[in-house]
Amino acid sequence: MRLALDELRSVHPALRGDPIDLSRCGGLALQRSGHASPVRSSIDHDGHEGTADIEWAFQDLAILEVLDSNRVTEDGAEAIALAYANSNAGWVVKRRLQRGESADWLLQDGTGWLALEVSGTISGDPVARLEEKKRQVARCSLPAGRLAIVVAFDRPSIVAASA
Amino acid sequence: MMETALLALTEDELNTLVSIAIRRAEVSDDVNSPTASDAWHEVMVYEERIASITRPEEITGGIARVGAVRAALAAGQRLEAARLASLYLAEEALPLERRVAMERAFERDREHRARRFSALARTGRLAELDEWRATASRHPRVFPVAA
């Protein structure tokens, strides 16, 4: 699977116009963890394993001095998660959700809806975080599928679980 | 955004705008920015517009309706939140789950205020204040007491 972060806005038109470039944050987060493009990431989606090659445009890490580190991690994770959701199952961003909905994004694939909760880590086991996010997205009361994705930048790895 | 410009936007455009606004408002909350209220007000405006061009039974319509109420509460505009809730709850097609979500939003707001203003909550004055605001907004004022 190829995850081209630079193509994020073309696969998710709803992200166009957002002054925050999620794909750039993805590149920064990966480079910050010492990776260079392309990097192979492991995937574990509901126990199904796989890999993905993540590609991004080179980023100047100097910008990290003025950006919030946590925001880079979370936004970077969202970029990769959205790229994965689209590449894996053709999900397209409809809109962002408020925190009260217990999920970050609402996606659609033409037939149904998906509530997606994303988180990122820069170290440690992402599985524990995935359990937490899974419990959170399970509380989403929308008539939609529920998916939690955690991106671990150190490895890198993508772990996903449906709720 | 001017009213006419808002009316000209498509649902997709509005979704993009509300997404941007939500992100900005949540970041403002996280850093305790004084502009947080204004940011949530913007969210409320977009959600309200999305609600007006979607049906209550649609998932996006339900999200927008609850989102408008939540954003109004987050902006401190309780009167407006009450007005919107009153409007949307009157829509019979609004799913039960959305009604519950709306009520939960008010409940969380009340709890939050009660924790901060415990003495007022204990004496029932917080509810009185909301009523007072509703009344005061209809009266001409000399003193600029925030309503």
Place this chain on the structure above:
Amino acid sequence: METVAFYSYKGGVGRTLLVANTAQFLAMSGRRVVALDLDLEAPGLHQKLGSRDVLDRAESGTLYGAVDELLDTLENEPRKRSLRETAIEVDLPSGTKGSLLLIPAGSAPSKAYWAALERLNNSLRVQRRNGGLLEAVLELQAHIADEFAPEFLLVDARTGITELGGLATSILADRVVCLTTTAPESVKGTQVVADALRAAPRLSSQKPLRIDFLITRVPPGPTRSPNVSRLMEELGGSVALLPHDSGIAYEERAFSMWRPDRSPNSGDDEYAGAGLLSATLNWIAASFPGHKEDAERAQRRMGAVYNAWQYLTRTTERRRDQVFSRAAWPLEQLAERVRFGTAEKSRQADIVVYDSLAGAPTSKPLMIIEYVDNEDRDAVSQWWLDETGAKVVAVLSSNWDRRLYSSSGTWDLRPHRSDRRDFPLPHDFEALSDPTDVSVDALLDAVRRGHPEYLERIVTEWARASASGLHCGAPWKPDIAKKIVDGLARVDAVELARRVLWAAAAESRPRGMWLGDGDDWLDEQVHAELFAPLLWRLPPEASIKLMTGDRRPYGPPEGASAIALLARDTLGLRYDPDATFRVEGQRILERSGFDRDADQDRGLYKLAPAFKHTEITFEISPDLPPLAYCTVDDAERRQPSDIGSLVSERIAANSLVTTGLLGDYQPRVGRVVLYSSAIAQCADKLALRARHVGSVTLIHETLHALAHLGRDLDGRMWPEFALPAADTPLFEPSWFHEALTQYFTYHHIVRLHDPALLHAFETMSAKQSPAYRAWRRFRDLSIEDARSWFMSVRRGTGAATPWSALFNPMREES
């Protein structure tokens, strides 16, 4: 809990002062009160109610207040502070059943306060969606009710049209007191606000807002001005008035802490502010009824303490439309509401006067003032004297009832109760060994030790002791009056003696000073029985200053009337130098054909210098007397060092003379001269005091002058009746002149009741020449007969009197 907000559209109307006074009054009336300063942008309530410690904390930025409480509510969940840590207990007088807590705005005016205020404004913006100022202020009110359960929450609200002012009045309060002056902008603004408040929606659990109006700084006057009446109609509802008081206009403090304006033009007197105090306390009592007895007690207390403070600190006083400066306690040495004692037993002094800066580590209390109700005042004073070591304790129990106590001495530990009713002032602690002792003896002693500030008081005491019969209220105490005159007459220092005379001179006092209007008779009595005797008894250097009139720009000298009294009472003559000028001068003008209509007065004044000789002038000369230059045996001039030997020779030869040696009367110019060196030598040789020799000489020579220049009762003068000049080689004292003058001198001195002066006269007389001793032959002659004889001699008919036989210059004096 009733919340009362005090609001004004404009500042400077007395709002904060009123809050402070109301809070104190209610607490002293037995109520539980919390006073809250919500005038966050211009706080001042802690200045009115706070102790020195509170003010110090405010300056250092460590005084917590409403700003901090609001911040705590908005920023912290749960709150970090307890309201009990912020509220300040205001110390109240002992025995007060009520309580008063102050919640100031914060550490104003320190920088920390403004930083906190800015933080509050930012926090309100951030926390707006959670509830803004409205919730925060109501939360504070709810906490106050929970923590302290006060009966009254008094709020000092922000002026003008502001959110906080609106909150405090329209929502927080159950009652609003709206203050305004009569200035148009204040009135208009108040009307707009009042209308808004009447129409403003209330919380559903609240009763309708009660609004009271208070018009302050109302101009004084017996009738209400039409403007004020119209204003009262326009405001409607409950309207009260508070009068204007210029003394408070410049510097406002709570009445128990009030200090008068120190502007030199204020002209405040002991009643300044009294009208405003009374009106304020009456308004408070009427606006917050209930606990009538306690309220009346509080009113009496506040009034008494206020009056005491004012007495201690005012620097001017008004008497009969004139303003006089007055010694007062420096404000820096006074402190209010200071508690002394231990945790087991303490009392609060309403006012403490210190010996130096109040609050300084080394300062000690000089005087304690406490208002006491239903307590043994002797016991209270004993406690204060034991506890503080103060010299004076004043126990008040109503506006005018005061008792002063002092430590009576080292062996008697009981407090000594004084008759003094007024409070001692700074000079009392310096001049009097017991500041409460204002007995005549103590005052005279203080004056003699160089404290002339008591002269006014002594003269007043003399007037009281002397007044009898025609004047009510003052028992006649002739012994006291005599003691005063004798005590003052013993003053030796010339400058002090001059001050004594000035204090006793009628011209120096407003007329009718002591016992009411129209007391001209009393002024004359003071002049005749106090001033005039002192003039002759005090050192002549002082007396002559008042007899020459150097210091008066117009009018006769102060001593002129004393000279006139001498002429009248001793010689039976009139001394009126102006009469000659008026009568003779007019005659001259008429004879010269002067056109009076053209120049009504100036012609007469041009003649004035020609009549100068009709007014007696006085001089003390260090020069040699005439006799020093004129001796029969030695034509050479005497040297100054020889005056002593001249005097000694004269004394040894029993030929001492007054005229020509000790003094002189110069008839050509109407001048009396005293020769100080001769007088000093004479005093030394005769073991007398120079001042007494000088006084005898002054009286003697003045009588000579009056014999020459005095007028008969029918106005006639006999200018030819004058002494021969003493400055000629052939000068011999006139037996007749000197004998008669000695006689009259003797009788005048006897009437002065001055033993020292009489002793000097008789000692001198024993050494004087026969001419000066001849008076003894007719010393038993009645003074009326002597006058009659004198008059006949003046007229040139003396030889034919029955008494001529008594006078034979050739007879030796035995």
